[in-house]
Amino acid sequence: MKTSFELNGKNVSVDTPEDATLLWTLRERLKLTGTKFGCGIAACGACTVHLDGTAVRSCSMPMAAVAGKQVTTIEGLSENNDHPLQVAFQDEQVPQCGYCQSGQIMQAATLLTSNSSPSREEIVSHMNGNLCRCGTYNRIIKAITKAAEEGQS
Amino acid sequence: MMKNKQRGMSRRQFLATTGGATFFIGGYCLLPGCTTDSGAEAKEVLKKEVNVWVKLASDNQVIIYTPAAEMGQGSMTSVPLILAEEMDADWSKVKILSSPVEAETYGVGWYPGGNKNMTTAGSRTIRSYYQLMRETGAQIRASLLQNAAEKWQVSVEELTTKPGFVIHEASDSSMSFGEIAEFGNFESLPDMAGVKLKDPKDFKLVGKVLPRYDIPSKTNGSATYGMDVHLPGMLYGFISRSPVHGAKPELTNEEEIKNMDGVVSIVTLDHGVGVVCQSVEAGLKAKRQMKINWGESLMQSHNSEEDMNAYTTDGASETKHEGDVAGALKNVAKVHEAIFTNKYVYHAQMEPLNAVVSVAADKQSAEVWIGSQAPDGAKSAVAQTLGIDENKITVNQLFLGGGFGRRTLPGYAAECAALAKSVDKPVKLIWKREDDVSYGAFRPQVKHFFKAGLDKDGKIISWDHTAVGPGGGLSNGGASVAHYDIPNVRFMRKDVDHGIRTKHWRAVGHGPHKYAVETFIDQLARANNKDPYLYRLEMMQSNERVRKVLERAAEMSNWDPTPKDGRAMGIAFADRDSFSCGVAEISLNRDTGVIRVHKYWCAVDAGVIVQPDNAVAQVEGAVNMGISSTLKEQIDVKDGKVVQSNFHDYPILRMSEAPESIEVALIDSDESPEGIGEAGLPAVGGAIASAFAALTGKHLYDMPFTPDKVLAVLNS
Known part of the structure; x- marks a missing residue:
């Protein structure tokens, strides 16, 4: 099955089995490994990417649903690791093992596009589906708050 | 992002692709941290080995090898930081790489006379390496001073260091560590007996708030975990493991599975049945379709x-x-x-267990890519599975998407070796989350x-x-x-x-x-x-x-x-x-x-x-x-x-x-x-x-x- 879509600003066309998901297509065919496999059932958020600007779990996204759409992965979020969230996650020294962090940042990015100064409650509510076993939640909240503030100034 | 596309490709190199472009990452660059490489390799730079822990480059880069697994706890930064402190290295010039998996060289014993091992567990890393890294750094600093003294024809006592440089105050001269690398002789480092450790009150790095080395690569997707490894022609392995620990499997529909699209090999193990397939999707499907009768086990009576x-x-x-x-x-x-x-x-580390193993065509050597808390244990397990000597196994340590103790067990390396042995291509073994939970420890x-x-x-x-x-x-x-x-x-x-x-x-x-x-x-x-x-x-x-x-x-x-x-x-x-x-x-x-x-x-x-x-x-x-x-x-x-x-x-x-x-x-x-x-x-x-x-x-x-x-x- 051939699927064409826009990936990080470039048109791509990829051949996959019928039952392929966006996650494994990104990781194993397109070799974009920043998007992580965590649970396979949309229960952890490690595989979060943007589909037409909305945060989705790529592990549960069939390729057919991607045709003609725009997909952004962590690799396409910024040119130089300088998206305000990426800067804030570095400043606040958020990642520990780091495995969930692409998903955290991609999930957070869609909050900031719709809400330039989210409250703590809004951040928590938006981020609550993204698990972090290392327990970096407190720093994630700080980093998102900081990135939002930077965007305001 | 590194751009050394040249130097051909060998088994020690693997393919990584970022942002749609393809790079060959060669040699030492397989290891954590390499993805933030600035491309220093592009120009001809002399890199001199000072000892097993440090290489000095003529462009002033200081390469420090870290023996510990980086699973989120930060010791990838802290162990080299201790060495850099005593060496008086310029921290901004330090590049950190995973050490080779050689326990005799890079391991430590956990108690006097204990076997050297490279296990990262029990919050032991800093405790185990603190003194060794201090002494090693101090010895290297002493050697740098000695080399500079000989070059300048002055006595060592007249010299001191500031980060990255040896200083001769009397003549207002300085020499960078990179310059010393070009002519220095590091064949035998000074004995510790004549080397002084810093007074902790003079520490510039230890105890200071500094960013972790690994964090930038963990905000842009470039940090490479075991799960992220790609090798040319690589196949995918999945295993159905016994739902009751200790039960032996009998696959009852082997022909059906063998005939499925994309299935390359079926391997029966003591505790499960593995399939090697051309794609993740084919592997997942074959795993789903396997019909297995499980034998008796002690655990079946456990409630x-x-x-x-x-x-x-x-x-x-x-x-x-x-x-x-x-x-x-x-x-x-x-x-x-x-x-x-x-x-x-259950551990619930975010990265389910996985490994990549490539077995040589003659089955007499193999290379492993893994995120392991005990990479030396993984090496032994792979050697044992393949029936060859440990020194024929090369293990590349990658970032661990969490460990918490689970990644000290070498079973997933051994499983992958067993699957890889059955084919003539490298195999990436992937545990589904369900495998990770139900076959948890x-x-x-x-x-x-x-x-x-x-x-x-x-x-x-x-x-x-x-x-x-x-x-x-x-x-x-x-x-x-x-x-x-x-x-x-x-x-x-x-x-x-x-x-x-x-x-x-x-x-x-x-x-x-x-x-x-x-x-x-x-x-x-x-x-x-x-x-x-x-x-x-x-x-x-x-x-x-x-x-x-x-x-x-x-x-x-x-x-x-x-x-x-x-x-x-x-x-x-x-x-x-x-x-x-x-x-x-x-x-x-x-x-x-x-x-x-x-x-x-x-x-x-x-x-x-x-x-x-x-x-x-x-x-x-x-x-x-x-x-x-x-x-x-x-x-x-x-x-x-x-x-x-x-x-x-x-x-x-x-x-x-x-x-x-x-x-x-x-x-x-x-x-x-x-x-x-x-x-x-x-x-x-x-x-x-x-x-x-x-x-x-x-x-x-x-x-x-x-x-x-x-x-x-x-x-x-």
Whole structure:
């Protein structure tokens, strides 16, 4: 099955089995490994990417649903690791093992596009589906708050 | 992003693609940190090996090899930082790479005369490497001074260093480490006898707030984990493992599976059946379609709840006895008894287990890509699986998407080797999350029996603790009241074998034991109308160091034993080599049974702290993981099968459940460094149970404190 879509600003066309998901297509065919496999059932958020600007779990996204759409992965979020969230996650020294962090940042990015100064409650509510076993939640909240503030100034 | 496209491709190189462009990452660049390479290799730079730990480049880059697995705990930064400190390296010029997996060269023994190993576990890395890295750095600095002295024809005494340079003040000259690399002779480093270590007050790196080396690569997707490795022609392996541990498989539809699209090979293992396929999708499908008859196993009769209920102290043996517990009990004013239990807990590291193995065509050598807490163990396991010598195995250590003890087991490397041996291409073995849960290796369930004798003032005179459960030595740690002044103390242990896999889990035995020990002490305080903080403090009169930790936690939390506005504070102490004291402030929804931890304070004395901000982050993370395991996590076994399978039925802490604030105080100390990765965790269960008792006057006897159990306690 051939699927064409826009990936990080470039048109791509990829051949996959019928039952392929966006996650494994990104990781194993397109070799974009920043998007992580965590649970396979949309229960952890490690595989979060943007589909037409909305945060989705790529592990549960069939390729057919991607045709003609725009997909952004962590690799396409910024040119130089300088998206305000990426800067804030570095400043606040958020990642520990780091495995969930692409998903955290991609999930957070869609909050900031719709809400330039989210409250703590809004951040928590938006981020609550993204698990972090290392327990970096407190720093994630700080980093998102900081990135939002930077965007305001 | 590195751009060294040249130099052809060998087996030591693999293909990585980022942002649609393809790069060959060669040689040493396989290793963590390489993805942030600035492209220094593009121009001809001389790199001279100073010793096994350090290479100096003529462009002033300092390459330091780190022996520890980086699984989130930050030792990829802190171990080289210690060496760089004594060497007086310019930290901004330091490039960190994983060391080769050679335990004789890069490993350490855990006790005098112990075998050298490269296991990253038990919060041991800084403890194990601190002195060695200091001495190595100091020796290298001395050698740099010696080489510069010879070049300048001056005496070594006239020279000093500043970061990255040797300085000759008399002539106002300086020479960079890179310049020295070009002519220097490092064949034999000066003997430590003539080398002085820095005075810690002169430290420029150790103890300072510096960013972690690995973090930039973890914000743009470029950090490479085992799961991210790609090799040309690579195939994908999946395994159906026995749902009941120890049961042997018999695949009944081998022909059907063999004929499925994309299936390349089927491999029957002792504990499961593996398929090697051309794609992930083909592998997942074949795994789903396999029909397997499983044999008999010891574990099939294991029902975790029933078995725990049946545990008794009969047949327990003494592991420690100070004073005379039975004798002392005859002369006490009061005797208290209690039984606590804690359930099996799963690691739930975010990256499911995986490995990549490439076996040479002649099957006489192999290369492994893995994120492992024991890469030397993985090397042995692969060698054994392939029936070849260990020195024919090259192991490339990558980032670990969490470890927490699970990645010390080498089984997943051995599995991958077995699959790779069956084909002529490299194989990436992927564990599904369901595999990772149901074939997990769990923190053991434990039943704790306590009996304490108190004098008329409520002081503990006699302490008797018997722990029963599976896991053997895994459950011994933390069974201690060593820092309390109790004259008669006995610990007993009874091991029960259910055939279940158990494994170290962050803080190991200290998680279960500190919960039980501290909660029982808390009960004794409350039963005698004492403030549980002061009660502990009074029993710590002979130990100023631990007393300070308690006092600091009370001070920073404005400790108050009286509940206010529906909230209460609780306190607990833990000694996981480092000392910690946690204070939790909780509220309780009496309709749902949900306990909410609003605030948490933790004071830690871990000796010398190498990276203070990272140490704080480790404690924050340990507190959250501690809350998760205290309130939510439970693995049940029914008829030998693990009941849970994924995050929907094994929930871990979410952001909304994390405390609104976690405040950490690191006690200033010049004592030798202890661990920091686990230190904050073991007190959490006791602190929450203590707060619950303050709030409700009732006690929680079974961890985790899930809403159903909390409601049952409230209604009791």
